[in-house]
Amino acid sequence: MQAVSDEQLIEWVARGDASCLGTLFERHHRALYQYCLQLTRHRATSEDLVQDTFMKILKKAGSFRGDGSFKAWLFHIARNEAFNHLRKAKRRKTSTATEDDMRDQLIDSRSAEQAAAGHQDMDIVRRALDSLPEAAREVIWLGRFEFDGYEDLGAALGCTAATARVRMHRAMKQLDKILIGISGDIRHA
Amino acid sequence: MHDETKGGVPFEADEAREAELWASLTDLPREEPGPGLRQGFYHALERAARPPWWHRLSEWLGFRNAAGWLTATACVLVGVASGYLLSAPGGDADRLLALEQNVATLNRSLILDRIENTSASKRLRGVIDAVDVVQADPVVARALLDVASGDRVFAVRSAAIDALAPELANPEVGEQLMAMLEASPSPLVQLALVDLVLRNGSNAQLEHLVELAREGRLHPELNEHVLGSAPDVHGEETI
Incomplete structure (x- = not known):
């Protein structure tokens, strides 16, 4: 027996059964948190954004038209919330530097010995991904981990499937280029 | 052209290196959110779903709508009728029968009131109570x-x-x-x-x-x- 679909649950939320939102939260909050963390690189901010997104879903449940998947709609709302936050943070010039500390620690903790070790590859990929602009990073993250079709990916990103495909292609080229650069630096070090 | 479709969207890589990179992305560590997220969400959900205090008060009193008033009136009428029947002359069997009918009517009113309640837990309670009388x-x-x-x-x-x-x-x-x-x-x-x-x-x-x-x-x-x-x-x- 297949579980109740997300789309059915959000319909029940729209009819007034807020408890169904708990089921949707349990299904998606981890993925949403990881996506927000990719954009903000700040744990507490990402958790706030996840919570805000679900509260927004509670208010806007009735406006879900069902012409795409619920998940794509959810990620699109989270994306808007995250970019609004990033815009405000930039305006206040208090960018989420604190979590950049987290990234710095990650980079600093990489020693030459680790670089020599075989299991360093994932750290290098992580570092290359972190170096990408937000737009490229998000398309790779969502395309690799969250969606299995360009229709949904495009809906989450607020563009067409064809545009999402082109953005993915470009982002992967960028990532590959950065990765080659980082690998070269490590070899020289 | 390399087509890597193991998880994620189908990605068409121009070079083998890109396809390998795409495949290797699955091994990236994915951080779990802290326990505070779940706790915060359920608190926020409870706050958002909670009706205003005057609504809760009227619900607690049981007079939130016409059904509540009807139940209260039925309780008073059953009480008065029971008192009248018990004090009136006549056979014990008749009085007992009338009393049972009154209790059944009151029970039905209570069940129906619970079934129509705005609170899901009270409606569930009403349904459970109804099991004994449904037949x-x-x-x-x-x-x-x-x-x-x-x-x-x-x-x-x-x-x-x-x-x-x-x-x-x-x-x-x-x-x-x-x-x-x-x-x-x-x-x-x-x-x-x-x-x-x-x-x-x-x-x-x-x-x-x-x-x-x-x-x-x-x-x-x-x-x-x-x-x-x-x-x-x-x-x-x-x-």
């Missing part, structure tokens, strides 16, 4: 049918369907439950009804159920579930 009281049976078909909380609908099990043999109720089975858009409601019919249904109802499954008029996976149980159904018929 004797067609009004309660009809109210349970309404809940089974229209309540917005699945747990309440499911409990109402289970509560109607003894009434499945009642032609009026059985017919409506079978119609609901066919019409319900919710696979969970259909599953609850299918299980009810498989457990307690008459031969005619079981045959109707199998027919619905054969014609693919149930949720796709339920069709299989019913048809998988069909040999048992026929087995029972031949016995």
Whole structure:
């Protein structure tokens, strides 16, 4: 027996059964948190954004038209919330530097010995991904981990499937280029 | 061209290195959110879903709508009538019968009031209370049918369907439950009804159920579930 679909649950939320939102939260909050963390690189901010997104879903449940998947709609709302936050943070010039500390620690903790070790590859990929602009990073993250079709990916990103495909292609080229650069630096070090 | 479709969107890489990179991304560590996120969300959800204080107060008093006032009035009338009957001359048996009828009426009012409550837990309580009287009281049976078909909380609908099990043999109720089975858009409601019919249904109802499954008029996976149980159904018929 297949579980109740997300789309059915959000319909029940729209009819007034807020408890169904708990089921949707349990299904998606981890993925949403990881996506927000990719954009903000700040744990507490990402958790706030996840919570805000679900509260927004509670208010806007009735406006879900069902012409795409619920998940794509959810990620699109989270994306808007995250970019609004990033815009405000930039305006206040208090960018989420604190979590950049987290990234710095990650980079600093990489020693030459680790670089020599075989299991360093994932750290290098992580570092290359972190170096990408937000737009490229998000398309790779969502395309690799969250969606299995360009229709949904495009809906989450607020563009067409064809545009999402082109953005993915470009982002992967960028990532590959950065990765080659980082690998070269490590070899020289 | 390399096509890597293992998880994620289908990515067409221009070079083998890109395809390898795409594949290797799956090994990236994914950080788990802290426990505070879940806690914060459920607090926020509770705050958002909680009705305002005046609404809660009137609900607590039981006078939030006409049904609450009706129940309160019925309680007073039953009290007065009981007092009158107990003090009036006449046979004990008659008085006892009248008293029982009054208690039954009051019980029905309370059950109906609970079934119509805005709180899902109170509606569930009402459905559970209704189990004891559903066979004797067609009004309660009809109210349970309404809940089974229209309540917005699945747990309440499911409990109402289970509560109607003894009434499945009642032609009026059985017919409506079978119609609901066919019409319900919710696979969970259909599953609850299918299980009810498989457990307690008459031969005619079981045959109707199998027919619905054969014609693919149930949720796709339920069709299989019913048809998988069909040999048992026929087995029972031949016995």
